[in-house]
Amino acid sequence: MSEWKAFTVESKDHVAQVTLTGPGRGNAMGPDFWHELPLIFGELSADPDVRAIVLTGSGKHFSYGLDLPAMSPLFGPLLQDRALARPRTNFLKQIREMQAAVTAVADCTKPIIAAVSGWCIGGGLDLIAAVDVRLASADAKFSLREAKVAIVADIGSLHRLPGIIGEGHLRELAYTAKDIDAARAEKIGLVSDVYADQEAVLDAAHAMAREIALNPPLVVQGIKDVLDQPKVGRVADGLRYVSVWNAAFLPSEDITEAIQSVFEKREPEFKGK
Template sequence: MGQFNFFEIEKQSENRMATVYLNGPDARNSMVWDFWKELPELVDYLEQDESIKCVVIASKKKSFSVGLELNEFGEKFGDIIQGATADKRMQFLKLIQDMQSGFIRMMNSPIVFLGAVHRHCIGGALDLICACDIRLAAKDASVSLRETKVAIVADMCSLNRLPGIIGQGNTRLMAFTGADYDAQKCKEMGLFSEIYEGQEELHKQAQSMANEIAANPGIVLKGVKEQLNYMADHTPEEGLKYVAVWNAAFLDSEDFRELQAAFKERRRPVYRS
């Protein structure tokens, strides 16, 4: 395992991070079937390497991605999409759920994912970065929740994750219009944390941020992500109870003991997880 058609993986084991480049068949990284089939397999593969704590998702091509390749999708699944019987509708439901599974795997993974966007980020590409924990962009990035304009109710990730990232108002603006929004507007909305001059600087800074994140204890990164995911549909009081139980169970880790020793010895801690 580890050979993918749509993804190119560069591991930096010494820094405990990796960069995954979208590597579709065309210059704008249209999401052909390989993307949807391989994304959950990619997350499984990355998780098998316990040294990997943070992953940058980027593209070396002309665009980050223009989203679902509609022509291929229609040719491959047209009989299911237009099926007239309940059996065909169930097959289509299963297909949608299979396509969603990669994003769900990313959201539930202990790995911290950073999306690094340049040029086009349309439809399924927006779904992809919504499944990430942090999003960065080059100043030429252009983002669209395009499904409305192509007669689809967005069903992968964006309508479900965006309200928690940019708020209901901005999500409704993007969803109802299907319009293009530039990097600065997206940063004002809260979609992007930082904007950089160009693709090269974006990738450099994304990897630098990933290195900084991966230098922290893995057990703590996992716990932080677990808490933030839990808070998506729980009250602050419920969250405080949950994190109290978490720390009661997992605070006294090897890394925490290393921190205490390092503090006493006035040196930098060397974390193991």
């Protein structure tokens, strides 16, 4: 495997562990994350020795989501030149590259188990929506946070979570941008089980991965392919639609206010402009 800046990757006994490492606080997702994610899962998908994957975060948290300071160049030109085609076209291209990074996780031929502790926010939720099984520690907290930063979530949570938690629960999380704890996440089906602490959930994820790895690998991959087939086209169409929607409508006074409030460490005041 290659050397990575935003991840570590280890493999033993047919099970790989992919760990988010930042460098942003709380494993926030900056440029290195979006560049490396599809490369890593492409390699793991093609590696015949890997039969199952555990995905987790370093430190206390899974991920704080998008690293806004590091990714601000993504938004800056669009907000400065609202009416021009070039910044909108560039923004659309970047959205689709980020979508493709998470889709590479969903398309990985090997089953993926997420072991989530601490915060899993925004892009973190997009990421775990693309895996096969989600487990959590008791301290885990989840938030589909995009509405609070004046963005329509566009990396996959709105398209993959209906099949996981149902549309009603998804609409509540998306409209309110509220935080939910591990107990609520288990109740609505976002996670399969909750464990006492970070060590316990990681152990449980590895135990499940080892159990999967004992089965015929091509059969397991075939099961995943058959289960995924009905949703592939629907998700792809939805991602394409939301990328165009955001490229057209995302420039606003509200998103400028959201970004400024993050840097100024205060509550935003949205005006619907």
